[in-house]
Amino acid sequence: MSALALQGIRLARGGRLVLDGVDAAFAPGRLTAVIGPNGAGKSSLLAVAAGLLRADEGTITLGSEPLSAIGRTALARRRAYLPQNPRVEWPISVERVVALGLTPSLPAFGALPDAMQAAIDTALEEADLLPLRDRPATRLSGGELARTMLARATVGDPEVLIVDEPTAGLDPRHAIDAARRLRARADAGRTVGMAIHDLDLALRFAQDAIAIRGGRVLAAGPAETVFREDVLARLYDVRVAIRRDGDGASIRFLE
C-alpha cells in the first residue's frame, strides 16, 4: 500500500490562485481529513490528489512513482474518487451502479466475468444493499445513495480512496455510518482521504488532518496537532472551544 504525497502544488483557475504551494500527504492505513472554510481549495486539492485535475506546478507521487507516469486505466484501478453530491443520471439499478466501479478492470467487449459478479455481491452485502440491489438508484434516500456510492468506490478494492464531503446532507446515523466505513477501509491498510465540514466526526474518526485556508496549508499532521483551539480559530475565523468528556470530544464554535 502506498502513500500519496503532494509537493509544491500550485493551481490557478480563472485568474485566481486556488492552491498556492501546497504540501500534503495521505498516509497508507490512515484516514486523513481535509478541513477548511468554504472556498479554501479542499475540493481542488482532492481532485489534484486524485489525478483528475492537473496542477500548474508541483509533483504528486503514489508510493515511489509520479502520478503522471501511471496509465489512465492503471490509475483508475488503484484509486477511487467520489465527488461532492455524487448522482446517478439514469435510473439504473443499485447493483449496476456498484458494478460500474469495476469499469477499469472490464474487458473491452463482452459481459461481466463471473469473478467480478462475486465481488459485486460481496460489496452489496458489506454495504447492507442486498435488499436494494434492483432498486433504481434515482429512487434512493440520501443514506442509501451514500452507501451505494461508497460501495461503487470500494468494489474494486483500490489502494487509494478519495472522497469529497462523504457526509453532506446525511442524518447523524448515516453520517456516522459513512465515516465509520471510511475508517474501516483505512484500518484495512488503504490510503483514505476525505474533505469534511463535520468537525466532530473528523475529530472522532480521522487519524491525520490537513487544514487548508485560502489555498495554503495552515497545519498538517496527526489529528491531535491540527484539532486545537488556536489552529481551528485561525482556520475558521471564529472562536473555538473543544470540550472533552466521557463520551468523547466535541468542538464548539462561539461567536
Place this chain on the structure above:
Amino acid sequence: MLRGAILLLAAVPLTGCTAASSSPAAPAAGRPMRVMSLSLCTDQLLLALLPPERIASVTWLARDPDSSVMTRAAALVPVNHGLAEDVIRQQPDLILSDGFSMAATRGLLARLGRPVTEIGGTESFDQIRSATRGVARAVGEQARGEALIARMDGQLAELARDPAPPVRVAAWNGDGFGAPPGSLYDAVLRAAGAINVASEGTTAAPDTETLLAAAPALLIRSAPSRPQPGLRDNEARHPLVRRYWDGARTLTISPAAFMCGTPFVADAALALRADLRRAPRTAPSFAR
C-alpha cells in the same frame, strides 16, 4: 361599386373590348398601335400576329428558348417584367394577359383605366383556336389570325391522315408521367400518333416501379436546352431507366412546345412524328 363595374368590363374575355375603356388615349376603333403583353402565352400569340413596330413589350420569358417558341421575334421587341411600373412607363394602347398574371397588377390596371383583354387557357387545340381568334380580334388582325389557325388545322389533318405507327410512350422526367390525359402535352403526343401510357388509367405512385409496370417502348423527356444541375439529374435516371431506355429509346422535346398553346404547336407534333418513325417500337426486353 363603380370600380367593380370597370373591373368586370375589363375582364370580359374573348370580345376585344377596347371600346369599354375610358382611357383618354383610346385609339381609332379596332386597331391599337401599341400593344403590351403581360403573360407568356399572350406574348407568343402577339408576336405571331403583329409586326414589331406595334408591340410595346412582351415579358422577359418570351426570350427563353425553354419557354417560348417565338424567341427570334421576341429579340426584336422590348421586354417587361409584368409590373405596373412597366405599364405606366410604356403607355400601351392595349394590354393582353391570360388569367394568370399577377393579381395586384391586374387590379392596378383596372384602377388606371387601361384597356385589358384577357384570354382563357390554351390546353387543347380548340382552346388554341379560341385564344388566337380572341387576340386577333383585340389587335385588329383577324385575317392573320385565321391564316395561322388554317395552317395549324392543315398540319393536324396531315397528321391524322398519316400518323406515326402506334408506339407506346411515356412522358418521363423522373417524377411521374408528365403528360396527364387532357393536357396539351398529351394532345401533342396523340396527334403525332403515339399511345400515351398515362391514359391507360393508372393512379399509382409516380415512381420507377410504375414505369416498369407500364413498360412503354419509348420515353419522352422534356429537356431544357441548357441543362441546370438539380435534384432531377440526381434521381431521374435510375439505373434501370438508363439500362432499358437509354440512347434511341429516349426522345427529347423542348418544354416550350407545350408550355403555352400556340398555333405552332403542330410543328412540334410533326417533329415528334418523324422521331417516332425512326425509333424502336418494341417493348423493352424485360417485358417481352
Place this chain on the structure above:
Amino acid sequence: MTRWLIPLLLALLLLAAGASLLAGTVWLRPAAILAAFTDPQPDLAGLIVRDIRLPRLVLALLIGGILGLSGAVMQGLLRNPLAEPGLLGVTAGSSLGAVIAIYYGFAASFALATPLLALTGGFVTAGLALLLARGAGTMALILAGAAISGLAGAGISLALNLAPNPYAAYEIMTWLMGSLADRSWDHVRLAAPFILAGGALLLATGRALDALALGEAQAESLGIPLGRIRLLALFGTALGVGAATAVAGAIGFVGLIAPHVVRPLVAHRPGKALVPAALAGALLVVLADIATRTIRIGATVNLGVFVSLIGAPFFLWLVLHLRRAAP
C-alpha cells in the same frame, strides 16, 4: 428482458424487410420474391425486387440503424433523453453540403461529390459547435448546436436562392423531408462505407456511456478518456448521419424516438441501448418506407411524415407513463 430484446427486434426487422419487398405499386407474391433471388430472371418482378426494392430496403436499414445508434450515443453522452443526432448541427450541415453539391453542379461531375460535401458540411458544423461550447458543459453544447443549425439552415436558403436552377427551392422541400424514392444500388454504394465506418466508431463508445451514468467526474476517475469519447461520438455521427443525409435527405425524429423507446427495455443502461436503438431505428424507417409506398392520400406522403406518425404514439405512451409515475 434484455436477453430477448435483440432477438425480438431482429425478428421484427426480418418481418418488416419481407413486407418491404412485397409491398409497393406492384404488389408481388412471396413466390415471386424467392424466385427473384434463387433464379434471377430479367423480368418485371425480378427487376423490381433486385434493383428497386432491395437497394431501397438496404438503405432504409442502414439509415435507420445509424440514426438510431447516433441518437443513443448522443443521449448517453449528454445524459439527456432529448438529445439527437441533429443536436450538434450535423443534419443541417450535411443538408447544406448536399444542396451545394446537387445545385452547383458538383454532383453531376462526379458521383462521390454529394456524400463527400455532405460529410464535410456535417463535420464543419459539429466541429464548430464543439469548439464554441468547449469546456462549458452540456447546456452550452446544446445551445451552440442550435445556433449552428440555424446558421446552416439560413445557408441552405441562400444557396437555393443563388442556385442557377429556378426549381431548386421547390424540389428541395420534399428532399428536406426525407425520401427513399427511386434510390438504387448506386446510392447504397455511395453511403454504405461511410455509414458502416461511422457505426463502428459509435459502437466503440458503449462502455464509456455506461460509466458516464455516474457523471463526468466519476467517469473520468474510472479511466474514461472523455475527450476521446466525445471525438468518437462526433466523428461517428458526422460520418454516418452525414452520408445518410446525402442520399436520403434530412430524416428527423428517428434518432430521438428509437433510443428513447428501447432504453426502459435495457434497464436504462446507455451502453446496452446502442444495438437495440440501431435495430429499432432501422425498423422504424423500414415501416415508414412501406407506408410511403402503400398509403397514398392524394399525392405521395413523405418519409419524414410517416416516421413521425409511427413514432409519436410511442412518445405519447412515454409521456403518459411519466405522468403516472410522477409524484
